[in-house]
Amino acid sequence: MEFEIEHAEALLSRAKALGASEGDIVAVEGESFSTQVRLGEVEKISSARGKRLGLRLFFGKRSAITSTSDLSETSLDRLLSDTCDLAKIAEEDDFSGLPSGEACANSFPELDTVDREIGALSIDEKIAMARQTEAAALAQDKRLSNSDGADFSHSYNERLYVASNGFHGRFEGSGVSLSVAPIATQDGKMQRDYWYSSKRKFKQLESAESIGITAAKRTLRRIGAKKVATQKVPVIFERETAASLLGHLASAVSGHTLYKGASFLQDQLGKQVAAKNISLYDDPTLPLALGSRPFDGEGLPSYKKMIVEQGILKSYLLDTYSGKKLGLPSTGNAVRGTGGPPSAGPSNFHLLPGDFSIEDLIRSVGSGLYVTELIGFGVNMTTGDYSRGASGIWIENGKLAYPVEELTIAGNLKEMFKQIDMIADDIDATKSIASSTLKISEMTVAGN
Amino acid sequence: MTASRSERPEQFFLEKYGLSTRSLESTLGRALGQRIDYADLYFEYQTSEFLSLEEGIVKKVSKDISQGVGVRAIAQxxxxxxxxxxxxxxxxxSAAKTARYIAEDGAGREAVPVHQAASLSHNLYSVEKHPIEMPAAEKVALLQEVDRLARAYDPRIKKVMASFSSEQKIILIVTSKGLVVGDVLPLMRLNVSCIAEDGSNRQVGSFGGGGRSAFEFFFEATENDTTKKRYAHYVDEAARQAILNLSAIDAPAGAMEVVLGPGWPGILLHEAIGHGLEADFNRKSTSAFSGRLGERVASDLCTVIDDGTIPNRRGSLNCDDEGTPTRRTVLIEKGILKNYLQDRLNAEMMKMPLTGNGRRESYAHSPMPRMTNTFMLAGESDPGDIIRSVQKGIYAVSFGGGQVDITSGKFVFSASEAYLIENGKIGAPVKGATLIGNGPDVLTKVSMVGNDLSLDSGVGTCGKDGQSVPVGVGLPTIKISEITVGGTAA
Known part of the structure; x- marks a missing residue:
């Protein structure tokens, strides 16, 4: 990294000389590569290197942040004077400030988040991976005659965090992903679906062949989709769509949503917020997982905590600021970019798997919806009202019967979490927000 | 640093970074290679500022400066x-060499001559002082006034969140065709959110606006009420919506008649039609609209336009991010599909004219076809008559976001303020609900179009392939004979 701890410390001590009481610096540097192949031809290659630095300064209870992609000396001089000027404009906030230096992490877990081998792959090998994935998909059926392309991409990021409370830490992470989106045509109608694998390391990736075959199956099963009548039925969320429900839960228990009074789980700590079979944790220390990090956005230690245990809300996700607002200590869930102050959010936020197979869930439904894709933004975090566009497969007599689309599913998240009556065992715990396939006993499905 | 009005973008970049015309020419030569058809450089220097207020105090103040250059090489x-x-x-x-790799090209070419900077064909946002140059103290004062007004609106308004963001983007585009064109773009937005509480019932209301205008824009009177300043109108709308939603009942579920109010509900066009008409999807035959030029895709009441040339609008540009002048493109004329939205690569491949819709989020992203301001022309119906014609349905006047599956054509958009219509009269407000339809046939079901076209207040941001760009939408009041409403009251 070009910008080192000593540069950060020097900048912070210059800020102190200008009257700043506290401050911190986030510096991020990274590189990425991606290639897209469509119908066997390379369509795009893109390669990038980038860096960014954010400086936050406190003048007593006032604070401001400036950030830039220009790390030259003149730029940093300006950054410093701009931050001082802006902080004087901000108003006093009694709850502002850094955590104490003693509270910060002094040892870091080994998280195995960096792929040291991907650099050895040539551009041609990367293109070949995308090509094989698409070819595997299109070979599955004649109706798969078009494609939105296959992508292979990887990235590497290094992050440095230095604060005037004495903390400094560094974190490196990589990501690799391979995906394909085949298109099937039948009777003049098109359907598209996709499959992907996204991991920390190349060797964790699902094979090109397997991604292609899964994508093809997912696309083919949508052919001939129709609408159904409006009705109340059980709804099974396939694990990818189930994870989006956990995402809503994570936002609802984030300290920043809560102290603003904008959560549907306001004042629910210690209360039943979900069915008894629901337990979920937040764990930033899982080796190889996408949400892992050795310390949080304020330098506080990473540790595993239960968020919901047997349906009872056990913990919020808090940073120092939202913790103070709610009268609680930080849970080490500060999330920090370069351009803004910390917020609070999940690391690896996982639902504990159930004892059932996906087939058990399907078999338990007389007539209902198996959701494979959700679209739209119809989620009201404050009230919990939920209404999203859905497509999937209709279940009849315990079997997947025929594809359906142009439906909405609606309910209220407060009730929906309490109505989860079966959880399968298919979680992929390398993802940051991950769930197994689950079933909600009743929702309104709107169609014809 | 911001570019003064007198300074031209080409001078700004060449002087600030010590570049010469000669270095641009040799970079283009390097990017071009023997088998490359086209190359371009996109220089960008963007300054953004953000202030936000909550709990009565301006807590967050931040500023960002981003600079960089994107190099692109195209071979077919x-x-x-x-x-x-x-x-x-x-x-x-070095970037040029990487970009050229696409054509598996061994060597670059000699320098490619570039012309003197071209003057822009439009001057759509000539603003005396860019909003980002205004003293931050005035923005703090505006946010405090917003807070005061919102709290005074109704004692049930318990929380007020307001934010002001402004940016200035200086760009310079240099292409292998010799084109050199630059622009300086202002943009600002004021947002207000209120939470109303009545016992344990809590509801949110939000409103905002802005555009490529001067700060004074917020202090001008609104179009409909000459005594009300724009910022005060935003506050009223956010607070009114939050209070209204306290009495909202469950939305109905199922297919029914829907009346969309004027302005922001134009997001319907953006999702149902606009994305599906972007040329990349059509060149690849992956859009539900592929191969349908000249066909009927809407009722003959519908004429839909994409227009990047409306002065001071959020979605407007003097030129697109490939240097092509923006223009007014008729997408659908009296129900017939007329045009796609093009960027350079797709127009070239499809042998169709450029439309000025090649846009990118920043230097770190490559251009693709995107919308600017997308709206439907006014019809002849009186909006009151449209409501009166509905026996049972809903009237939706404000929306959150939307999304579309380009290939199947299925799209959604979510109402944040809507009412039942019963026997031709507007009834109880209903909770937010998602509307879902099929892009290629939803406009064939437009059975009435009002005479009250209005554009949105200037808050739209469109996401595609991970790139966000500011856009505008507009709509007159329209009636759709049938669309599925995703409520819970079956």
């Missing part, structure tokens, strides 16, 4: 792209 349908956030000759040459 292949694109090579690289960017650097350091603008130096060395970084330019």
């Amino acid at each position: 349908e292949k694109t090579g792209f690289a960017y650097s956030d350091e603008i130096t000759v060395d970084h330019l040459l």
